[in-house]
Amino acid sequence: MARTMKAVDAVMVGMGWTGSIMARELTKAGLTVVGLERGVEKSPREDFALPRIRDELKYRVRQDLMLDTSIETHTLRNTPSELALPMRKWDVPPVGDGLGGAGAHWNGVTWRFSPSEFVLRSHLTQRYGKNAIPDDMTIQDWGITYEDLEPHYEHFERLCGTSGKAGNLRGQIVAGGNPFEGPRQNEYPNKPLIMSQAGLIFSKAAESLGYHPFPTPASNSSAPYINSEGLPVGQCQYCGHCEYFGCEANAKASPLVCVLPVLMQDQKFELRTQAYVKELVYDKAAKKVRGVVYVDRRTGEEVEQPAELVVLCAYPFNNTLLLLTAGIGEPYDPMTGKGVVGKNYCHQTTSGLVMFVEDEMNPFIGTGASPAAIDDFQADNFDHGGLGFFGGGFISPALSGGRPIQVRAVPPGTPRWGSAWKEATVRWYKHHLPINCHGISYAHRTNYLDLDPTYKDAIGRPLIP
Amino acid sequence: MAEDRIPRRSFLKSAGVAGTAVAGALTGTLTGPTEAQAQANAAAAPPAQEPLLTLTATEAAFLSAAYDTLIPADKLSPSGTDCGLVTYIDRQLAGAWGGGAKLYRSGPFIEGKPEQGYQLSLTPREFFAAGIKAANAWSRKTYGKDFDRLAATEREAALKTMEAGKAEFAETNGKQFFEMLLQSAMEGFFADPIYGGNRNKVSWRMLGYPGLPATYAGKALEYRGKKVAIEPQSIADFS
Numbered sequence: 001m002a003r004t005m006k007a008v009d010a011v012m013v014g015m016g017w018t019g020s021i022m023a024r025e026l027t028k029a030g031l032t033v034v035g036l037e038r039g040v041e042k043s044p045r046e047d048f049a050l051p052r053i054r055d056e057l058k059y060r061v062r063q064d065l066m067l068d069t070s071i072e073t074h075t076l077r078n079t080p081s082e083l084a085l086p087m088r089k090w091d092v093p094p095v096g097d098g099l100g101g102a103g104a105h106w107n108g109v110t111w112r113f114s115p116s117e118f119v120l121r122s123h124l125t126q127r128y129g130k131n132a133i134p135d136d137m138t139i140q141d142w143g144i145t146y147e148d149l150e151p152h153y154e155h156f157e158r159l160c161g162t163s164g165k166a167g168n169l170r171g172q173i174v175a176g177g178n179p180f181e182g183p184r185q186n187e188y189p190n191k192p193l194i195m196s197q198a199g200l201i202f203s204k205a206a207e208s209l210g211y212h213p214f215p216t217p218a219s220n221s222s223a224p225y226i227n228s229e230g231l232p233v234g235q236c237q238y239c240g241h242c243e244y245f246g247c248e249a250n251a252k253a254s255p256l257v258c259v260l261p262v263l264m265q266d267q268k269f270e271l272r273t274q275a276y277v278k279e280l281v282y283d284k285a286a287k288k289v290r291g292v293v294y295v296d297r298r299t300g301e302e303v304e305q306p307a308e309l310v311v312l313c314a315y316p317f318n319n320t321l322l323l324l325t326a327g328i329g330e331p332y333d334p335m336t337g338k339g340v341v342g343k344n345y346c347h348q349t350t351s352g353l354v355m356f357v358e359d360e361m362n363p364f365i366g367t368g369a370s371p372a373a374i375d376d377f378q379a380d381n382f383d384h385g386g387l388g389f390f391g392g393g394f395i396s397p398a399l400s401g402g403r404p405i406q407v408r409a410v411p412p413g414t415p416r417w418g419s420a421w422k423e424a425t426v427r428w429y430k431h432h433l434p435i436n437c438h439g440i441s442y443a444h445r446t447n448y449l450d451l452d453p454t455y456k457d458a459i460g461r462p463l464i465p
Numbered sequence: 466m467a468e469d470r471i472p473r474r475s476f477l478k479s480a481g482v483a484g485t486a487v488a489g490a491l492t493g494t495l496t497g498p499t500e501a502q503a504q505a506n507a508a509a510a511p512p513a514q515e516p517l518l519t520l521t522a523t524e525a526a527f528l529s530a531a532y533d534t535l536i537p538a539d540k541l542s543p544s545g546t547d548c549g550l551v552t553y554i555d556r557q558l559a560g561a562w563g564g565g566a567k568l569y570r571s572g573p574f575i576e577g578k579p580e581q582g583y584q585l586s587l588t589p590r591e592f593f594a595a596g597i598k599a600a601n602a603w604s605r606k607t608y609g610k611d612f613d614r615l616a617a618t619e620r621e622a623a624l625k626t627m628e629a630g631k632a633e634f635a636e637t638n639g640k641q642f643f644e645m646l647l648q649s650a651m652e653g654f655f656a657d658p659i660y661g662g663n664r665n666k667v668s669w670r671m672l673g674y675p676g677l678p679a680t681y682a683g684k685a686l687e688y689r690g691k692k693v694a695i696e697p698q699s700i701a702d703f704s
Binding site for chain 1: 534535536537539541542562565566567568569570571573575577578580581582583584621624628647650651652655656657659660668669671672673674675676677678679680681682684685686688689690691692693700702703704
């Protein structure tokens with residue numbers, strides 16, 4: 001039987017950005033909070049130190065900071081009728097692991113959603129007519145608006161020390177920023193990062209075509225910064241080892257840098273790592289979650305943590321799994337369209353091309369967030385009439401580092417090995433410029449999560465397809 | 466070519482004993498007198514073949530021949546083996562990754578669609594063992610000899626056939642094996658030298674990749690659009 005701990009006001013399942021920020025706000029409001037994290041504790045000073053943090057094989061190729069798929073993964077199917085099979089090693093997207101979650105090893109790209117996307121169904125219906133949205137496109141209005149969320153976006157940016165340039169200050173379009181963004185009350189807390197050669201080439205080309213380039217909002221701090229919690233954030237080193245890596249400079253915003261140092265000093269908060277939440281304690285009659293049961297990975301013991309408030313702060317896979325296994329809410333059925341739990345799970349689409357140029361690109365000098373972007377083809381910033389699709393993406397140069405195992409494009413038709421390959425690799429290593437489009441994927445009827453009937457994780461829970 | 470006559474397997478078998486001297490001599494033969502840079506790199510490097518942790522002599526001979534074909538000695542770098550790639554893959558296969566760490570290994574094992582990725586129960590160590598065995602069997606059937614005994618031109622043709630998915634391996638997928646082999650070659654060649662490949666930072670120097678410490682806050686503007694030549698440094702240089 002599970003050992004039962006002393007009840008607390010709130011328990012966080014997962015201690016990434018969501019869990020850390022929520023725990024901080026709840027303790028500020030006077031609640032006692034326990035933060036449960038499946039992974040291990042991380043200390044930037046110990047775990048992200050030079051020189052070992054610049055190890056492409058360990059962190060990028062072997063994905064050291066990502067969740068161990070032998071403990072937990074997800075299954076994947078292309079269509080509801082296809083047999084879902086487990087991702088035995090990560091492809092896209094890997095799921096983060098450890099204290100700080102994906103916030104410890106993201107790229108720091110910090111967008112706000114476009115105002116029209118908060119009211120997507122209403123907006124598209126109004127602009128393109130009642131029949132414009134296809135039947136199997138299950139998009140909805142969020143129930144909150146951009147204006148509702150604006151102060152919270154700012155809260156997050158001030159926590160992160162986000163670098164950027166406002167394009168819309170209280171309704172006034174500001175030159176040099178993103179003219180398509182929703183109105184901001186205030187400028188970014190930090191000035192934009194130094195624009196790389198890739199950013200300059202891209203911006204000049206975009207401008208000459210009549211588009212509106214701007215520095216990509218980046219939670220890679222362009223200068224030393226004291227954040228809204230009074231915590232120091234370092235200066236970005238343009239090291240070219242951002243996504244998948246920890247940041248030795250404490251310049252990439254992370255719960256480990258921006259929230260947890262304050263939280264850990266708070267008597268009302270207790271962190272438990274290697275605490276793998278197995279299930280919710282759900283009182284069906286009262287329709288109330290009374291706590292969680294987790295496995296202490298150090299001992300194997302099952303521990304029950306009662307709480308008035310249980311906050312699911314993990315990635316959607318885990319949050320959905322806990323709801324479904326507890327029997328909370330109606331599971332989504334893709335055939336009937338009924339139910340909500342697991343409905344409308346979407347990721348992103350990425351497409352791109354590589355240009356080969358004579359400029360000196362110095363690819364090894366780079367920031368996590370791309371140096372520049374255009375939003376002209378984002379969301380509904382362009383007329384979708386007659387195009388046969390909705391949505392879009394931002395377009396940006398995608399040269400965030402020159403790590404040589406993975407970043408060494410050669411022109412099409414070049415052999416992949418041998419002397420000719422080597423020659424082309426040397427010729428173009430410093431002279432290639434990838435351009436990417438990060439697109440949104442709007443929900444359709446078959447974008448959903450449920451419980452896998454066959455494959456299980458390390459503690460016996462079904463995987464999520 | 467001299468390269469074709471090298472008795473690789475017996476060389477590798479004795480490598481643990483006579484490594485340094487043999488390697489030095491071989492490097493000279495393979496790279497030729499005109500390749501001063503490559504020779505200088507190799508001369509400063511550890512022996513071409515260090516004692517093996519997990520690979521059998523047959524496997525090491527196969528991998529050495531394959532890596533020397535994928536990354537041949539030329540004016541840009543020494544051969545794959547002389548860059549330490551056999552040492553690299555040996556250590557990788559003997560370590561956590563080779564043993565299937567961070568690999569979901571519960572069944573059933575069912576062949577999936579490409580988007581579903583790797584679906585075998587084999588660890589990387591087991592995958593390489595099976596792949597090399599199958600590749601040598603295919604090589605004997607096609608050319609009458611194990612892969613490492615083939616002439617350079619035949620080895621090149623054999624790898625191209627595998628790459629094109631046209632090599633019919635028994636029980637294993639030749640194309641899948643080739644992709645893993647190529648991936649391992651690129652990892653070993655370009656990774657930090659701490660892993661045993663990329664000896665003397667040879668590939669980093671070749672590319673002009675400066676390695677560590679990669680702290681450019683004060684240089685990002687100064688270097689922008691300029692040709693910069695920085696002597697590369699690796700993890701060991703800071704340890």
